Amino acid sequence: MLSNTLDIADLAKKVMTLVGSINAHEGLAAASEIQVDCDWSLDSKETYFKFIEALKAAGVKTISATIRLHQVKYVKTTGMPPADRGVLMFYNMGHIAADSSNSIYERATAARYTQSLHQYPLKLDVALPIFSWGLHIRGNKVIGLLNKVDDNVFLRDPNFKMKAAPFFEVTHNVLKLDHYFEQGDRIKIETVTTTDLSEMASDLSGDLPGRPGEIIFYDLDNFNLKHYRHEDDFYEKISSAF
Numbered sequence: 001m002l003s004n005t006l007d008i009a010d011l012a013k014k015v016m017t018l019v020g021s022i023n024a025h026e027g028l029a030a031a032s033e034i035q036v037d038c039d040w041s042l043d044s045k046e047t048y049f050k051f052i053e054a055l056k057a058a059g060v061k062t063i064s065a066t067i068r069l070h071q072v073k074y075v076k077t078t079g080m081p082p083a084d085r086g087v088l089m090f091y092n093m094g095h096i097a098a099d100s101s102n103s104i105y106e107r108a109t110a111a112r113y114t115q116s117l118h119q120y121p122l123k124l125d126v127a128l129p130i131f132s133w134g135l136h137i138r139g140n141k142v143i144g145l146l147n148k149v150d151d152n153v154f155l156r157d158p159n160f161k162m163k164a165a166p167f168f169e170v171t172h173n174v175l176k177l178d179h180y181f182e183q184g185d186r187i188k189i190e191t192v193t194t195t196d197l198s199e200m201a202s203d204l205s206g207d208l209p210g211r212p213g214e215i216i217f218y219d220l221d222n223f224n225l226k227h228y229r230h231e232d233d234f235y236e237k238i239s240s241a242f
Contacts, residue, residue, distance in 0.1 A: 006047065008047065008050050008051050008054045009054050009057070009058075011051065011054070012051060012054035012055045012057070012058045013058050015034075015055065015058075016055070016058045016059065016060070019031050019034065031060075032061050032062060033060075033061065033062040033063070033064060034055060034060050034062075034063055034064075035063075035064045035065070035066070035087065036051075036052060036055070036063060036064070036065050036066070036081075036083070037065075037066045038065070038066065039066075039068060040078070040079075040081075042077070042078070045078065045079045048081070049079065049081055049082055052065065052081055052082050052083055053082055056082075062084045062085075063083045063084055064083055064084060064085050064086065064087050064125070065081040065083035065085075065086055065087070066086070066087050066089050066127075067081075067086040067087060067088050067089065067120075067122070067124065068089055069088070069089075069090075069093055069110065069113035069114070070113065072088070072113060072116050072117055072120050073112075073113045073116040075116075075120060075121070080120075080121060080122055081122075083122065085122060085123045085124065085125060085213070086120075086122045086123070086124045086125070087124070087125045087126070087127050087214075087216065088117075088124045088125070088126050088127065088204075089127050089218075090105075090110070090126055090127060090128055090129070090200055090204065091104050091105055091127070091128070091129035091192075091218070092104060092129075093105065093106065093109045093110055093113075094106050094109050096135060096142055096145070097142065098135070098137045098140045098141060098142055098186075098188070100166065100167075100188075102166075102190050102191075103190060104129050104131070104132075104133075104190050104191070104192055105129060105192055105196055105200070107199060107203070110200075110203065111203070114203060114204065114207040115207060117204070117207040117208050117209070118207060118208070118209045120209075123210070123213070124208060124212060125212045125213055125214040125215070125216065126204060126208075126212045126214075126215055126216065126242070127215075127216040127217075127218050128197055128200055128201070128215065128216070128217055128218070128238070129192045129218055130192060130197070130217045130218065130219070130220070130224045130225075130227065130228065131148075131192070131218065131219060131224050132149065132150045132189060132190060132191035132192070132224070132227070133145060133146055133147050133148070133149060133189075133190055134146035134149040134153075134187045134188065134189050134190070135187070135188040135190065136179060136181070136185065136187060137185060137186040137187070137188060138182065138184075138185050138186075144179055146177055146179065146187070148223050149177065149187075149189065150189060150191060150227070151189055151191075153177075154168045154187060154189075157174075157176070158171070158172075159171055159172045159174040159176070159181070160181075160187065163186075165189075166188050166189045166190065166191075167186050167187065167188050167189075168186065168187040168189070169184070169185075169186055169187075170182060170183055170184060170185040170186070170187070171183060191227070194228060194231055194234065197238050198237075198238065198241065201238050201239075201241035201242055202241060204242065205241060205242045208242070211242050212242055215238070215239045215242065217235060
């Protein structure tokens with residue numbers, strides 16, 4: 001969170017210096033665009049918006065800013081960042097809970113917000129989820145988040161038994177993934193299927209005022225990519241659905 005006492009201009013210059021040094025170290029050209037990811041609040045929005053203006057003053061040619069669904073629907077209250085375009089983060093739209101809901105994506109939850117997209121003043125690109133994670137549940141309370149896990153992490157481990165999807169039950173006390181699991185604990189796997197992603201693209205294409213200039217799949221690493229490798233031209237099919 002950006003402090004109201006922060007020297008915003010100085011921070012913007014330091015960010016530009018850091019980005020420049022990283023690019024130089026990696027042999028990359030100077031950045032033509034910087035994307036700023038900040039889930040601003042009503043208290044921090046003024047400072048955050050000034051920071052974006054300071055980045056522009058420091059020489060950034062193009063600035064994109066991440067936008068959450070509630071910031072689209074309630075734009076008159078949350079404000080709109082002074083960026084060149086936004087990136088709609090179309091995931092993490094539910095509550096992390098011990099029930100069978102999916103906090104990454106639920107169509108009914110998304111539908112409460114997407115009808116406002118055509119009225120949003122800022123041009124929007126889209127970021128879609130291709131990640132999965134696990135929730136460590138003890139009793140009826142989520143006590144931990146397990147990143148980079150899917151069903152396969154637990155299917156071949158005799159200390160875990162698959163129950164009704166999306167749950168595994170811990171059969172023996174065990175240390176795994178740097179977490180201690182007690183007998184009787186549960187693991188809930190939350191993931192996004194190819195059907196989900198096709199559904200997202202279809203729904204968004206009907207509510208966005210125009211085709212996004214960029215589709216981002218978050219996040220493209222070896223662990224997440226393997227979930228969709230069996231689908232020929234999957235990413236092209238999703239992108240072309242907009």
